[in-house]
Amino acid sequence: MSVLNEGITGNRILSDSPNYEIKALERLDRDVFNQTGVTDVILVKGINDISDFSKLLLDPNNPLMLNPKYDSGDHLHASDPGYKAMDDFINLSMPEHK
Structure with missing residues (x-):
């Protein structure tokens, strides 16, 4: 088993921020689903x-x-x-x- 941690400080779920990059919903494909071998995801956004x-x-x-x-x-x-x-x-x- 491997763990991929793609946490980012200040990231927002639904809206982009000029200070903290693109919203989390748009990052999911890039940072999670497009990674080789990903079979499960635990999303902690809070x-x-x-x-x-x-x-x-x-x-x-x-x-x-x-x-x-x-x-x-x-x-x-x-x-x-x-x-x-x-x-x-x-x-x-x-x-x-x-």
């Missing part, structure tokens, strides 16, 4: 890299903050252990849909 992983990464004692063990130190972005927790959360043995 504020501060958390998206649907918020229940996993937030501090149960202070749900407006990242759990300190997953905080990179800026209180916005996940640390390496935080990304590892997200990785462990995703079930990569799901049946393929073709």
Whole structure:
């Protein structure tokens, strides 16, 4: 298995930005689907890299903050252990849909 990470800071989903390149919907073909061997995609598009992983990464004692063990130190972005927790959360043995 290989992982292709095509993250870009400030990218928007539906509209282009003069500061942050073209919108994500237009980047999908170029950055994902046109890459050799791509069979599955996990798309995380959300504020501060958390998206649907918020229940996993937030501090149960202070749900407006990242759990300190997953905080990179800026209180916005996940640390390496935080990304590892997200990785462990995703079930990569799901049946393929073709």
